[in-house]
Amino acid sequence: MAEKKWEGTTFGNGLMHRWLIGLLRVIDTRVIYVLAYIFAVTPTLFKPGFKHAYHFFHDRFGYSKPRSLWMAYKNHCLFAQAVVDKFAMYAGRHFEIELEGYDHFLKLAAQPEGFVQLSSHVGNYEIAGYSLVAENKRFNALVYSGEKKEVMENRQKLFSGANINMIPIRQDMSHLFEINSALANGETVSIPADRIWGTRKSVTQMFLGREAHLPIGPFQVVALRGLDALVVNVMKTSLRKYKIYVTPLTYDKEAERNEQIRQISAGYVKELERIVRMYPTQWYNYFDFWNQ
Secondary structure, three states, X not given: OOOOOOOOOXXXXXXXXHHHHHHHOOOOHHHHHHHHHHHHHHHHOOXXXXXXXXXXXXXXXXXXXXXXXXXXXXXXXXXXXXXXXXXXXXXOOOOEEEEEOHHHHHHHXXXXXXXXXXXXXXXXXXXXXXXXXXXOEOEXXXXXXXXXXXXXXXXXXXXXXXXXXXXXXXXXXXXHHHHHHHHHOOOEEEEEOOOOOOOOOEEEEEEOOEEEEEEOHHHHHHHHHOOEEEEEEEEEEEOOEEEEEEEEEOOOOOOOHHXXXXXXXXXXXXHHHHHHHHOHHHEOOOOOOOOO
């Protein structure tokens, strides 16, 4: 995983995105789901990502070949739903949100110090950006700078009504200065911790029975300032309902820096594995995560 760059954009072009948002204003999301299964999911069955999804279920969960194929297909269908749900929000639709561990977020939001939210490519994390917002503390989300213009514009429209700022990842690494500035100002910064961004340095942890390499950057951000951190995952539980899991990370702030990074990353992986085992079909990493 340490050799993987953070890349990828939302499927489709600007015209398709505008057309989809228009449809979702008048058509039930379930109709769009079916269209997505036919026109978006079916072509992926012959691409490398489907093979990696198949091996994820066969190798990491020990499922039979037929069951692994079915789970890989179901996984792609749920990913299509997550993308459609994102555009449904752009179209003004709302989902029912259940919160677990919300008190941990409120506790940190009430403090003057900044804190970090670590996320991953499971579920539909973007919904957390519209749900876990504190009026007194600006929320900064690290995002892929190569995302489609229409997606970024629609995000900005939704964010404009909340205390949310996007920090695009840039080649010149200037996003690191924005992250440090936000945390120094007592703000919240949200960082994906399961894909490479910035430095190629990694930390190794056991994940689902095999060594996995995680980007060291997110854990360094927490350790360098001795910050509090949360792991936040947003999982789909039914057609119109999501559940947000908020879990605090604990580590010895008096330990040496490398030990702090080890403890933080271990806590992150422990929570990620718990969530993935609960919702295996909502794991959306379509590459060889373990570099087998």
